[in-house]
Amino acid sequence: MTALALARSWRPKTFSQLVGQDHVFKALTHALDQGRLHHAWLFTGTRGVGKTTIARIMAKALNCTGADGSGKMTSEPCGKCPACMEIDxxxxxxxxxxxxxxxxxxxDIAALLEKAAYAPSNARYKVYMIDEVHMLTNHAFNAMLKTLEEPPEHVKFILATTDPQKIPVTILSRCLQFNLKQMPVPLIVEHLEKVLAAEKVDCEVNALRVLAKAAQGSMRDALSLTDQAIAYAAGKVTEESVRGMLGTLDDAYLIRILDCLIAKDGASLLSVANEMGERSMSFSLALQDLSSLLQKIAAAQVVPESVLDDWPEAGEIRRLATQLTKEEAQLFYQITITSRPDLSLAPDEQTGFAMTLLRMLAFRPGSGGGGSAPAPSTPTAPPANTARPATAPAPAAKTSPAASAPAAKSAAPVASAPAGNSAQRPDWHGLMRQLPVKGLVQQLAFQTELQDWNDSAVGVRATIVTPMPQLASEASVARLADALTAHFGKPVKIVIEKGEVEGKTVAKVDAQIHQEKRMNAEQMIAADPFIQQLEKEFGAKVVGGSVKPL
Structure with a gap:
């Protein structure tokens, strides 16, 4: 004889057997015990959380007659009377x-409503359960409005849907709505342990955790996957067999990936991706599991007690939470979740996954592009075609008149300063505007303030402060030092200090200039006679902040 699927054989038959829906259990049992019954209920929730099951239990509770045939409506159906047995x-x-x-x-709805007018054949109530009710057409919804609002005394309606947003408000207002919750992983694991113990199947708790995560909140899916795991394992349900069946990733791979990122080891990082490819693992699920692990690490950094001791990976999560910065955990998480849709655009999933790992390595805060960026401490001498004598000012022929003046002012005093003298410093504001840098290097230049300038015979040591240390990667600092070296004709070493600037950076000056221009433009608009006439005659008003200077 064919065995019954676990999802069917373990379907709850009473309210007390429901798992994870206590709020629905309490409301319905109290209504049944007090005899305060509504005529229509709406159950919403994702697949496999108990909508149809609760409808059947409600039908039994409304029509149960007890084992002796003299029982009344109850919140605890007996399961032995003809009504309970036939509904099951x-x-x-x-x-x-x-x-x-x-x-x-x-x-279809009209035919159903016609039959609703007739009394039940052998029950207290005639119960209509309409599943996936959101699929009805608008005409069908309109046809059932009146009957749903004032049905015959012997009729009860139970509606179920996975998408309540598509149900008209006129239907929603005629029903008591219960939102069924998704099943949390610990609750699914606990229930699966009871099921497998009763079925006399050996299992590992970690295997049940993998099944529970794969079910994504659905108890029915969890039981179906457990059925599949029992057949796949042909014995004890182990974590290894379950991961092999689902194609999911062992946490050891995820931890190795993060360790490689911490060590800035690109070769080992690609080696892990190749190993995963050889085992035909799902790279989409790998990114999903990696983002889940990073979320736990980020939570552990802020709330250490969020890590539960019964997690198999609890020790590794605590270790990684101390080795990764909060910024790195947040950035890696963002890259993993935004890269999943890109896998379908890559030449193949493994290539897309490998590029995601390289992206995490390249954009790691302070990494300077994957751990191999040149150090800025000893800049090389500029090429021969760009070098200039230390005593010569910046040539005006290669710059505009507006840019050449600050260059002359900044370069000349520094060139004539005696060795070790840091008193005569360049016009940092004008110098940063003049340097031929773009992108992130320009952003760094515009967000700095010169703190100390030490010019010696062998080179210059510039100490600068930036309020945005995330811009000061090794690569950006090195490129800024190279640009200064080319400008002054001698090696320039940059020392970055993090902190608030005391004076004006280029970015602050630009922001102040823009603010002043905007205020002047608003004053000009407010003083314009035509604008004043519009405000007087039509009650018009200029929206604050909407005026932008040209």
């Missing part, structure tokens, strides 16, 4: 389940 078997004539996905037209 799916052949109770006064409990009608209708699939709105295949019976969605107005004619």
């Amino acid at each position: 078997a799916g052949r109770f004539v006064d409990y009608i389940e209708m699939d709105a996905a295949s019976n969605r037209g107005v004619d």
Whole structure:
């Protein structure tokens, strides 16, 4: 004889057997015990959380007659009377389940409502359960409005849907709505342990955790996957067999990936990706699991007690939370979740996954592009075609008149300063505007203030402060030092200090100039006679902040 699937054999038959829906259990049992019954209920939630199951339990509770046949409506159906047994078997004539996905037209609803007018054959109530009710057409919804609002005394409606947003408000207002929750992983694991113990199947708890995560909040999916795992393992359900069945990633791979990122080891990082490819693992699921692990690490950095001791990876999470900075954890998480859609655009999933890992390595805060960026401490001498004598000012022929003047002012005093003298410093503001740098290097230049300038015979040591240390990667600092070296004709070493600037950076000056221009423009608009006339005659008003200077 064919064995019954776990999802069917372990379907709850009473309210007390429901898992994870206590708020629905309490509301319905209290209503049944007090006899305060509504005529229509709407159950919403994702697949496999108990919508149809609760509908069947409600039908039994409304029509249960007790084992002796003299019982009344109850919140604890006996399961032994003809009504309970026939509803469980799916052949109770006064409990009608209708699939709105295949019976969605107005004619189908009209036929159902015509039958609703007749009294039940052998029950207290005739119960209509309409599953996936959001699939009904607008005409079908309109046809059932009146009956749903004022049904016959012997009729109860139960509606179920996975997408309540598509149900008209006129239908929602006629029902009591219960939102069923997704099942958390610990609750699914606990229930699976009971099921497998009763089925006399050996299992590993970690294997059940993998199944629970794969179910994504659905108890039915968890039981179906457990059925599959039992058949796949042909014995004890182990974590290794479950991961092999699902194609999911062992946490050891994820931890190795993060260790390689911490060590800035690009070769080992690609080696891990190749190993995963050889085992035909799902790279999309790998990014999903990696983002989940990074979320736990980020949570551990802020709330250490969020890491539960019964997690298999608890020790590794605590270790990685101390070795990764908060910025790195947040950045890596963002890269993993935004890279998943890109896998379908890559030549193949492994290539897309490898590029994601390289992106995390390249954009790691302070990494300077993957750990191989040149150090800025000893800049090389500039090329022969760009070098200039230390005593010569910046040539005006290669710059505009507006740019050449600050260059002359800044270069000449520094060139004539005696060795070790840091008193005569360049015009840092004008110098940063003049340097031929773009992108992130320009952003760094515009967000700095010169703190100390030490000019000697062998070179210059410039100490600068920036309020945005995330811009000061090794590569950006090195490129800024090279630009200064080319400008002054001698090696320039840059020392970065983090902190608030005391004076004016280029960015602050630009912001102040823009603010002044905007205020002047607003004053000109406010003083314009035509604008004043519009405000007087039509009650118009200039929206604050909307005026932008040309």
